[in-house]
Amino acid sequence: MSEILLQIDGKEVKATEGMTVLAAAQSAEIAIPTLCHHEKLEPFGACRICIVEVEVRGWTKLVVSCVYPVEENIIVRTRSEKIDRIRKTILELLLAHAPDSPELQALAGEYGADKDRFEKEASFCIHCGLCVRYCAEVTKKNAIGFVDRGIRKEISFIPEIASKECNDCKECFPLCPTSYLQAAFVLTQALAFPYPQQSYGDC
Amino acid sequence: MDIDRIDQIIDKHHGEASSLIQVLLDIQSEHHWLPKEALDRVGEKLQVPLSRIQHIATFYKAFSLVPKGRHEVHICVGTACHVRGATRILDTVEEATGIKPGETDLDLKYSLETVNCLGCCALGPVLEVDGKVHGKMSPVKTADVLKNYE
Structure with a gap:
């Protein structure tokens, strides 16, 4: 493992080969916003919010830092007018799907994103894939997956597996940035494996 | 099965x-x-x-999770076929089979789909049944083609 020197936001950062720009930035305590990133999971590059500017031999390009491997002598800029504008637009698009997500709202505040810029299309899922990947890679239960594609893509529990595994696990629940996952689970449960004599508390 | x-x-x-x-x-x-x-x-x-x-x-659109008919009818509604009257072909097929695009009839005989271009625009309007292309269709010819399938 050879050591690689790069510059992030004017700071000299040491990284090892094969590391991503995001990991290098995090090791140097430089914050890059992420939505689909999780330390236990393989990089996915779905949300694009961690986009940064990379200067290689004088040429600047835009890359997604969670999947871009570090290179010798590159100059990374994590905040610039251009980056902020792109992140703002990404957030506005995501907010059209999940207008009430606290995580998105916090980022929207920082980047000045207007949640009403695009017409609401509340599907609530932003396709970060955290639940799907966590279930496949960490718990290895594969109780949830993506179905369909393009604008119709959504998450879907496999009832047979979910009925056996999910009630005792639910480890993916806190990962969801929008709470849509919980809703999808409750829906699947109600349709496919209702709890016998479930207590709903004293409400 | x-x-x-x-x-x-x-x-x-x-x-x-x-x-x-x-x-x-x-x-x-x-x-x-x-x-x-x-x-x-x-x-x-x-x-x-x-x-x-x-x-x-x-x-993939090639896969179906619901039963499909024995014969898959594809009607091209791409630009070239459209201007050459694909809508009339579609109407004829809908009338003959009683199903709309995306549907399958109760006898599992036909499944109907519209497609956006089959790549043989010179033959438009084009009807494809089970992979066989029928070009230069008219409503009458369409009805004749469908009669050949059981």
Whole structure:
């Protein structure tokens, strides 16, 4: 493992080969916003919010830092007018799907994103894939997956597996940035494996 | 559905997980859809989680998770066919079969789909039944073509 020197936001950062720009930035305590990133999971590059500017031999390009491997002598800029504008637009698009997500709202505040810029299309899922990947890679239960594609893509529990595994696990629940996952689970449960004599508390 | 036949298909591809799509395509072409039992069997034998199979089976338009008819009718409604009267061909087929695009009739005889271009615009309007292309269609000729299928 050879050591690689790069510059992030004017700071000299040491990284090892094969590391991503995001990991290098995090090791140097430089914050890059992420939505689909999780330390236990393989990089996915779905949300694009961690986009940064990379200067290689004088040429600047835009890359997604969670999947871009570090290179010798590159100059990374994590905040610039251009980056902020792109992140703002990404957030506005995501907010059209999940207008009430606290995580998105916090980022929207920082980047000045207007949640009403695009017409609401509340599907609530932003396709970060955290639940799907966590279930496949960490718990290895594969109780949830993506179905369909393009604008119709959504998450879907496999009832047979979910009925056996999910009630005792639910480890993916806190990962969801929008709470849509919980809703999808409750829906699947109600349709496919209702709890016998479930207590709903004293409400 | 014959589970031994599914096993044969899986064995033909040496039970390799990388052949998943080929296995699914073979099952699809034989049954005209992917029954749940078949997917369970494929997942079990190829050691692929059902969530992944479901992802692939819903991603590609070649696969169907609901039964399809014995004859797949595709009507081109691309620009060239459209201006040459694809709408009238579609109306004729809808009337003859009693189904709309995306549907299958109760006898499982026909499934109807519209497609956006079959790549032979000079033959427009084009009707495709079970992969065979019928070009320069008119409503009358369309009705004649459909009579040939049982």
